[in-house]
Amino acid sequence: MSDVETMKRQAAALALDSVRGGMKLGLGTGSTAKHFVELLAERVAEGLEVVGVPTSEQTRALAEKLGVPLGTLDEYPALDITVDGADEIGPGLALVKGGGGALLREKIVASASREMIVIADASKKVETLGAFPLPIEVVDFGLAAIRRGIAAAAKAAGCHGVLTLRRKADGHVFVTDQGNLILDAAFGAIPDPAALAALLSNVPGVVEHGLFINLASRVILAGPAGATTISRAEA
Numbered sequence: 370m371s372d373v374e375t376m377k378r379q380a381a382a383l384a385l386d387s388v389r390g391g392m393k394l395g396l397g398t399g400s401t402a403k404h405f406v407e408l409l410a411e412r413v414a415e416g417l418e419v420v421g422v423p424t425s426e427q428t429r430a431l432a433e434k435l436g437v438p439l440g441t442l443d444e445y446p447a448l449d450i451t452v453d454g455a456d457e458i459g460p461g462l463a464l465v466k467g468g469g470g471a472l473l474r475e476k477i478v479a480s481a482s483r484e485m486i487v488i489a490d491a492s493k494k495v496e497t498l499g500a501f502p503l504p505i506e507v508v509d510f511g512l513a514a515i516r517r518g519i520a521a522a523a524k525a526a527g528c529h530g531v532l533t534l535r536r537k538a539d540g541h542v543f544v545t546d547q548g549n550l551i552l553d554a555a556f557g558a559i560p561d562p563a564a565l566a567a568l569l570s571n572v573p574g575v576v577e578h579g580l581f582i583n584l585a586s587r588v589i590l591a592g593p594a595g596a597t598t599i600s601r602a603e604a
C-alpha cells in the first residue's frame with residue numbers, strides 16, 4: 370500500500386473507534402471512505418451490529434460485497450454518524466466534496482446524521498478552498514442558462530473561473546447516481562465559502578453544490594507523523 374493509502378487507512382481506523390453496536394451509519398464515497406467500509410466490514414464479520422446507508426451506488430456495491438448490512442434513508446432518516454472523505458478541508462471545517470460525483474447523496478446523508486466525521490490524508494487541509502474545482506450538480510436542461518446563473522452567483526461571491534462539464538475517461542458525459550450532470554468550477558480561491566454556497570443554492574437548475582458548510586463536526590487528518598483530530602469548534 371502506498372504511503373498516502375496507509376495514511377487514509379489510518380484515518381479510517383480512527384473513525385471506526387467512534388462506532389458502537391446498534392449505530393446507523395452513513396457510508397461515504399471515494400478512496401478514503403472505501404478504507405472505512407473495508408475496516409467496518411471486518412468488525413461486522415467479528416459480530417458488530419450496525420446498519421449502513423451508502424452515499425453512492427459505488428459504496429453500496431462495495432458494502433454489499435463485503436457483507437455490511439445496509440438500509441435506506443427512508444428506513445433510517447436519523448443517522449448516528451456519517452464517515453466520509455473530502456477533496457478540500459478549509460477553515461471552520463468547510464469542505465469541498467464531489468470529486469467522485471457523489472456530493473448530492475453525500476450531503477443529504479451527512480445532513481441526516483448527528484455527526485459527520487471526515488477522514489483524509491493531510492494534503493486535503495488548505496488555508497483557502499478552491500484550488501480543487503468545485504463540483505456543482507445541475508439538471509440536464511437549459512445548461513447554457515444554468516452556466517450563466519452560476520457565473521453571476523459566483524461573481525457576487527467574488528469568484529471567477531471556467532465551468533467544465535464533467536466527462537468520463539471515455540469522453541461520455543458523466544451522469545450522477547441521481548441522473549444529473551456536474552459542472553466543475555475552477556475558481557482557484559473561494560474567499561467566502563458560506564456566501565458562495567448560499568448564492569449557488571439559489572440558482573435555478575443547480576441541484577446541489579460541493580460546498581459543505583457547518584456539516585463536518587470532526588476531521589481526522591493522517592500525515593507522515595501520525596493522525597490528528599480537529600473538531601469544528603477549534604478549526
Ligand SMILES: O=C[C@H](O)[C@H](O)[C@H](O)COP(=O)(O)O
Nearest residue numbers: 399400401454467468469471
Ligand atoms: O464525490 C466524492 C466524494 O465527495 C469524496 O468523498 C471526495 O471526492 C474525496 O474522495 P477521496 O477520498 O477519493 O479523495
